[in-house]
Amino acid sequence: MGTRQIELEVMRYNPEKDEAPWFQQYSVPCEEDWAILDALIYVKDNLDSTLSYRWSCHMMVCGSCGMTVNGEPHLTCKTFIRDLPDKVRVEPLENFPIERDLVVVLDDVMQKLQLAKPYIIRKDDPPPEDEEYPQSRAALKKFKQYTMCINCMLCYSACPQYGLSNDFIGPAALSLAHRYNLDSRDQGKAQRLDILADHDGVWECSFVGACSEACPKNVDPAAAIQQMKVDGTMEWWKQKFGLTGDKP
Amino acid sequence: MTIARKALVWGLFAAGGTLTSFVFPSLIALFLLIASGNTPVGLEYGQIHAFAASWMGKASLFGVIFLALWHAAHRLRVAAHDLGLRVDGLVASVLYLVAALGSALAVYYLVLI
Amino acid sequence: MSRRPYVRPMSRTTWYMRNGRFKVYMLRELTSLLVGFYAFLVLFGLVALSAGSEAQWNDFLASQQGPEMIALHGFALLYFLFYQTFAWFNLAPKAMPVQLGEKKLPAHFIVIAHYVAWAVVSAFIFWLAGAI
Numbered sequence: 001m002g003t004r005q006i007e008l009e010v011m012r013y014n015p016e017k018d019e020a021p022w023f024q025q026y027s028v029p030c031e032e033d034w035a036i037l038d039a040l041i042y043v044k045d046n047l048d049s050t051l052s053y054r055w056s057c058h059m060m061v062c063g064s065c066g067m068t069v070n071g072e073p074h075l076t077c078k079t080f081i082r083d084l085p086d087k088v089r090v091e092p093l094e095n096f097p098i099e100r101d102l103v104v105v106l107d108d109v110m111q112k113l114q115l116a117k118p119y120i121i122r123k124d125d126p127p128p129e130d131e132e133y134p135q136s137r138a139a140l141k142k143f144k145q146y147t148m149c150i151n152c153m154l155c156y157s158a159c160p161q162y163g164l165s166n167d168f169i170g171p172a173a174l175s176l177a178h179r180y181n182l183d184s185r186d187q188g189k190a191q192r193l194d195i196l197a198d199h200d201g202v203w204e205c206s207f208v209g210a211c212s213e214a215c216p217k218n219v220d221p222a223a224a225i226q227q228m229k230v231d232g233t234m235e236w237w238k239q240k241f242g243l244t245g246d247k248p
Numbered sequence: 249m250t251i252a253r254k255a256l257v258w259g260l261f262a263a264g265g266t267l268t269s270f271v272f273p274s275l276i277a278l279f280l281l282i283a284s285g286n287t288p289v290g291l292e293y294g295q296i297h298a299f300a301a302s303w304m305g306k307a308s309l310f311g312v313i314f315l316a317l318w319h320a321a322h323r324l325r326v327a328a329h330d331l332g333l334r335v336d337g338l339v340a341s342v343l344y345l346v347a348a349l350g351s352a353l354a355v356y357y358l359v360l361i
Numbered sequence: 362m363s364r365r366p367y368v369r370p371m372s373r374t375t376w377y378m379r380n381g382r383f384k385v386y387m388l389r390e391l392t393s394l395l396v397g398f399y400a401f402l403v404l405f406g407l408v409a410l411s412a413g414s415e416a417q418w419n420d421f422l423a424s425q426q427g428p429e430m431i432a433l434h435g436f437a438l439l440y441f442l443f444y445q446t447f448a449w450f451n452l453a454p455k456a457m458p459v460q461l462g463e464k465k466l467p468a469h470f471i472v473i474a475h476y477v478a479w480a481v482v483s484a485f486i487f488w489l490a491g492a493i
Contacts, residue, residue: 255413265445268396268445269449269450271482272396272441272446273483274483274484275399276434278490279430280434282422282426283427285426288487288490289491291422292487293419295417295467296410297418298420313400313403316396316399319393321395323390323396324397327390327393330387330390331374332374346456350404354404357404357407357408357410361407361411
């Protein structure tokens, strides 16, 4: 296997020195089977040890190496050199404050994920000892796809509505909430709708659909959010006519 | 449990979007026929008047106008926000008012027929 | 070590020019102008019809004729088909997925069902209008 010279254009930002981010060029001899993450590791090991970026698993599981590659949000461990031109621009994820170089501040979305109450809520809490909540395979299938999220936050980076207003709860947190709402063992939908069907919840989404295209795990947050809108609308009418038995 | 009133607004928007997606291509095509001087017989005075005078006709014409106007108003409200017009309260009031006015006029003229 | 996170500005008025996907989204949203326009056009038709005279209705029909109206409606029809009708049908399975037992109904089944229903509805409207 031969190597290919890639001109890597990397956004740099040092909070102690720089007023604003700037681009630094690195010429990297890439093996043909490398991903962008490998090229960044090469830079750090051989060219410039001051470069900061996050990564851990290098196999699409940890969700920490998300960056903007040639303008699109990607996991850099699965964005391969062979699919890219000779000049590649690497920036931090969009829509997040930059901590340093390619590292972004994720505090806001960590709070958003908590708003989703991503755990099973039971009315008979605490559950009876030595008992299980059985679930059929058909019931599991209903929400399985939404369990695949690895919190890489590419969806927030892709979402213009989150970029325009950070108050929006956003794609990953909403699809996580949907995952628990659809779980046959869960009884907490009413509690979640309090937050998710309120002003900064699902209604702020205008179905651009960019989140689902960015998602490396095919979670399809846009679908989850539209389903929650339909659900929220039905619940609203049920409340109007006093048909709902769901009281938090 | 509180669900924002936006649920009602969105529900009507979705209903209007579905209805217009199904019905408006034919509606525009009919206007295209009229424009080219090939007005179909069903749109000649006697027939269209009889249709609009019937309860079914009145109900469907009102349904189309009301849902289409509501759909347009809500979607333009979101588009205004997307285009950087950050006065949501004013934009929403004006657009929904126009939609309500158009719907009220539809009722008025349908009753006259 | 001092933290000083840098927030990159995002244009509130031109953000959608950033990529093709966002531009298509804005074009899709602007179909609402056509929806509003045709709703009012139908309303104007009702105004003419409510006068109760055949001459008034024929005046309305005559006012809708001409090459510029052909161009307007022709453009509107194409724009509406691609950015509203087809876009709406293609996104429908996301909002309303169907699961039968352990299997999800493939999305294209739901999309095709929409197209079939649309053909039936359109045929009914044309029949009602005496165009077929």
